[in-house]
Amino acid sequence: MPQTKSLQIDLASALEEWNQDYETTLALSPDSKEELIWWNTQMINWNGKTLLTMGPDLIIESDASTHGWGASHHASSTGGPWSPQEKECHIKCLELLAATLALTTFAKNKTAVSVLMKIDNTIAVAYVNNQEGTVSKELISLTRNLWMWCLKRNIHIQAQHLPGVLNQAADREFRSMRDRSDWSLDHSTFQKINRVYRPLEVDLFASRLTNQCQCYFSWRPYPFAEASNEFLQDWTIMKGFCQTPWNLISRVLTKTEAQEADAILVAPVWKTQPWYPLLLSLIVDWLPPQRRNIE
Numbered sequence: 001m002p003q004t005k006s007l008q009i010d011l012a013s014a015l016e017e018w019n020q021d022y023e024t025t026l027a028l029s030p031d032s033k034e035e036l037i038w039w040n041t042q043m044i045n046w047n048g049k050t051l052l053t054m055g056p057d058l059i060i061e062s063d064a065s066t067h068g069w070g071a072s073h074h075a076s077s078t079g080g081p082w083s084p085q086e087k088e089c090h091i092k093c094l095e096l097l098a099a100t101l102a103l104t105t106f107a108k109n110k111t112a113v114s115v116l117m118k119i120d121n122t123i124a125v126a127y128v129n130n131q132e133g134t135v136s137k138e139l140i141s142l143t144r145n146l147w148m149w150c151l152k153r154n155i156h157i158q159a160q161h162l163p164g165v166l167n168q169a170a171d172r173e174f175r176s177m178r179d180r181s182d183w184s185l186d187h188s189t190f191q192k193i194n195r196v197y198r199p200l201e202v203d204l205f206a207s208r209l210t211n212q213c214q215c216y217f218s219w220r221p222y223p224f225a226e227a228s229n230e231f232l233q234d235w236t237i238m239k240g241f242c243q244t245p246w247n248l249i250s251r252v253l254t255k256t257e258a259q260e261a262d263a264i265l266v267a268p269v270w271k272t273q274p275w276y277p278l279l280l281s282l283i284v285d286w287l288p289p290q291r292r293n294i295e
Contacts, residue, residue: 004035006029006031006032006034006035006140007028007032007035007036009029009032010026010028010029010032011026014026055114056114056115056116056158057110057113057114057115058073058106058107058110058113058114058115058116059073059115059116059118060072060073060102060103060106060107060115060116060117060118061073061102061117061118061119061162062095062098062099062101062102062117062118062119062120063095063098063119063120064091064094064095064097064098064120064121065091065094066082066087066091066094067081067082067087068080068081068082069082069094069097069098069101069102070098071098071101071102071105071106073102073105073106076106076221077220078105078220078221078222080182080207080208080209080222081209082094083209089138090138091121092121092123092124092136092139093136093138093139093142095119095120095121095123095124096119096121096124096127096128096139096142096143096146097142098119099117099119099124099128099146099159100142100145100146100149100223101208101223102117103115103117103146103149103150103157104149104223104224105221105222105223106221107153107155108223108224110153110155111153111154111155112153112154112155113155113156114155114156114157114158115150115155115156115157115158116157116158116159116160117157117158117159117160118159118160118161118162119159119160119161119162120161120162120163121161122161123139124139124159125159125160125161127139127140127142127143128143128146128157128158128159129158129159182207182209182210183210183243183245184206184209184210184211184212184243185212185243185266187212190212190241193241193264193287194212194241196287197239197264197285199239200212200213200239200240200241200264201213201215201238201239201240202215202216202217202226202238202239202240202241203215203216203217203240203241203243204216204217204230204233204235204240204241204242204244204252204263205217205218205219205230205242205243205244205245205248206218206225206243207222207225208222208223208224208225210243212241212243213241215238217229217230217233218230231251231255234259235255235256235259235261235263236259236260236261236262239262239263239264240261240262240263240264241263241264242263242264242265242266243266244265244266244267246267246268246270249265249267249273249275249279250274250275250278252265253265253275253278253279253282254278256282257278257282265279267279
């Protein structure tokens with residue numbers, strides 16, 4: 001059951017210290033106090049929840065390595081690299097994080113459904129199903145975040161082990177790392193641009209690691225993205241920021257002109273390109289070229 005593991009850890013530590021004396025008193029840790037507060041305020045959301053296994057409405061597969069993650073659902077797949085901080089995590093944590101990213105990608109618009117997660121790690125499967133174990137605080141925290149995300153959407157989640165040799169679509173995603181155009185400006189440079197042309201409301205070409213705006217569109221299904229496939233979206237609703245792959249600049253300019261959209265485009269001064277005259281015709285203002293500002 002979610003939101004009980006800190007209490008269990010405190011209980012186990014006290015019993016070990018006091019020779020299994022259940023009559024002794026103990027001081028609760030801050031995490032345990034937070035769990036008690038959570039149960040006091042959220043019990044109404046748990047009352048009446050079924051404990052019976054339901055057939056899944058969605059089946060999502062996920063996999064991970066120390067380099068990145070991958071996920072698939074039906075004919076759709078996605079994935080990406082880890083951040084430098086995430087790369088420091090144990091592979092068990094990365095498998096659980098990959099499952100979370102997969103779920104928040106393919107079930108983010110779902111409510112009141114049952115989801116079966118197929119994961120290539122038995123420890124991660126156990127934590128998703130019943131938060132088994134009280135040793136790894138990192139795994140407990142990841143599992144708790146996953147369960148809380150599901151609870152808010154009335155999503156019932158189960159996990160099943162799927163060996164990597166059978167998890168081909170998700171496995172292929174993190175091994176290929178095919179999106180080499182996933183780049184971003186240094187954030188301080190973006191802030192300078194935003195101060196001049198604010199408010200920039202949506203990042204039109206981004207991922208969870210490169211988005212400059214809180215709201216962003218991604219090329220493929222991606223966790224926390226407002227929408228996928230930027231060229232199918234209406235760019236006139238919000239003022240967009242485009243840190244665009246160079247090979248898509250022509251399409252970006254064509255769509256901007258067709259929709260009469262207001263957008264900030266980061267582009268090279270590349271006078272030999274066929275799209276350069278169109279770029280000049282659409283410019284209403286510009287900032288001088290910057291150096292050493294790409295991550």
